[in-house]
Amino acid sequence: MNKIKENGWHILLLLICLVLLLPVIFMISNSFKTLRESYHSMLQIIPLHPTLSNYSTLGRQVNLLRLIWNTFFMATIVTLGKLVTGLLAAYAFKYFSFTGKRWLYFIFVSTIFVPFTVIMIPNYLVISKINLLNTALGVALPQLCDATGIMLFLKAMDKIPKSLIESVHIDGIPSYKILKDIVVPILRPSIISIGAIFFINSWNEYVWPTLILKDKSSFTLPLALENYISSEGGTNFPLAMALSTIMIIVPLLIYLIFQRYILNSISSSGLK
């Protein structure tokens, strides 16, 4: 009886996995089709006449390495910024007592609920006032801190026993040393997994970079992708799929490398 029940669950999970994987398979499969075949048999999973022509066309039309580098650079800066500010703020909220702490935390966290569309225009105006339009810094600056990070780090710091921090206090260890030598090493798995989430989010960022970046040489991958979706000659579907496929490679690698930590932190945050 139990066995049947278990198998039933497994089949259900397999189906869910398939549903989740289907768009990815669809994307990869169509990236190996010609424009004609793609429109003719879009849902055909294994291309009838597989071709690499989309990739070679992309190679000719855009500077792929440049695009990847731009995106990577941006995502790295944003991720590091969010990690550093998030950790420092969470540390202060967790281990220091100061007046207005609750209010400040409340204000910080409530920014999570302000939709991006609301702050988009004011942010744009500020960035243009300080002459950072069309620069990578202009894109990164408003994203260097994130209340989500503070919240996640605070949650992770709950796992550090209070006595550990008290013990270092009694020993007269300065705060920056506690953070560097004790808190950061203990939180390393959380830092890596939170960082990976930030990185992937930033990698896919589209609206904000479109507003700030005008120069094609500083474009990121999502911006370049837009060219193939609504360019004047109509959408070149397989080309867009090929670029999308290239786009997921880096986040996929990041995920594979840090998989252990990411899964760990997801399971421990939920179950412990």
Next chain:
Amino acid sequence: MSNKVALELKGVTKKFKKTDVISNMDLKIENGEFLVLLGPSGCGKSTTLRMIAGLEKPSDGQILIDGKDSQTISSVERNIAMVFQDYALYPNMTVYQNLEYALKVHKVKKEERQRRLEKILETLNLKAYRDRLPGQLSGGQKQRVALGRGMAKKSKVFLLDEPLSNIDVQLREKARDEIQSLHEENHQTIVYVTHDQLEAMALGDRIAIINEGKIQMIDTPDNIYNHPANLFVAQFVGTPQINVLEVTYQSEQILFNEHPVLSISKRLKDIGIVPEEKLFLGIRPEHVIVTHEQTNQFALPAQVEQVVDYGRYQQLTLNLGEEQAIKAIITNNDFRAGDLGYFSFIKERTLFFDHVNKNNIEK
């Protein structure tokens, strides 16, 4: 060692949300003394320790460390080491790094560090584990590392917060002996918190018994056990618990349930008890004599309700009726449940407590 008093609490009060956790506590701890704070959980003993450590601020009063107000000095100057109940080892550092960390931050020279730590590893029998992470150690080993970390600092005052409560019972006695011999070697001032009276008795030069935020008694283990200041102390210390009977003093005799149980001696007269007065009589189980025959007029009959044989001694529960019972310790193992016995008290060992304020009337 200029000052004889290492640590002093002067009228220290600690409030949490308007309730006094510690009220107006005075305490002096001498240099090199081993003082145990003993009390039931929630009595304020840990809060006292945390205030000494500087982790909590007193709401009122002063804590003097080596004569200096602890509020005005830095943690380095305070020079205190503390061992926590859960050891608080740094999980990301090896045993050696755990011991070394604070010294390194405070820029103790490398040769000096090595010299100190090698000795500590040797004393605590941790040499084989120096490169292990805390996660790879057993409870007893972790506890030794925590002790070592406190020792490495060479602090004047060493605070221990229930350091043995997380170790297996079999290892606890060994660990207790280790702590004792460390104290004998180093003569550090130690303040030790526990709720385990055996531990307190075994370790302390003096024991401070705390209940409801107040020191009930502070004295040597011997005096605490044999001359408790009040009924709480008498009942808190000793297993099985001291027997307490409500008695009255009448016509030169002490009566229990209207039977005479003791004649009045000079000692009792000197205490100044008043005739017709109600009193609590305290007698430890090992000072109750149980016989098969009535040997004197003060021996009272009672049925043996339960016998627990501990091998070395037997613990009898004698039924006194009306849900009252008295416990006795015997060593000749000649009573069975259901037997009739006659019990009497070793007169010199009886204690008397005031009926109202429950203080020992001899104190």
